[in-house]
Amino acid sequence: SQQGEEDPQALSIQEGENATMNCSYKTSINNLQWYRQNSGRGLVHLILIRSNEREKHSGRLRVTLDTSKKSSSLLITASRAADTASYFCATSGDSNYQLIWGAGTKLIIKP
């Protein structure tokens, strides 16, 4: 079953601009994770943010988490053509073995 819902479904921006993607979820979580998937490839883990954290950075990536609104955002600053990919959020509960995945945001960076 899917819990995370990303928006927008697709996003096209110019290289150098910032890209923001959002994720909403429905139940309480232990952590929320963001992944990137290049076309036809496996997923790459980007960032994990725990439920007691509000913001996390990794290079040009910034993730925020608002547990009161059950939402998270992924910001990619100074986008590059290589950032073109689909981005997925996934939530992990306190007592289950699986992540609950959203359908993803397709990001296109125009040169």
Add this chain to the structure above:
Amino acid sequence: SQTIHQWPATLVQPVGSPLSLECTVEGTSNPNLYWYRQAAGRGLQLLFYSVGIGQISSEVPQNLSASRPQDRQFILSSKKLLLSDSGFYLCAWRVDLRGGYTFGSGTRLTVV
């Protein structure tokens, strides 16, 4: 270093034929292993997970089965493929139940 191998990369199989996809992990022991399927343009659907040798949990009852004959080997099988089994199959592992996954490169299965 820890790596995950998944093969083949692409596979075209006729309806009714058997299937065997293999995934192996290196550089870690007793990983939690997962098989996911991804339909085109969609998120991931968990098919099976395993927390140890011979321990398989199925999330979606269907035409597929999984086995874990060795600690770092996870196999996805089918006795008779259906057209609806077409998709992108991903193997993944993680050390603990709340950490991030490491994914294999995936197998694109087309059933014709």
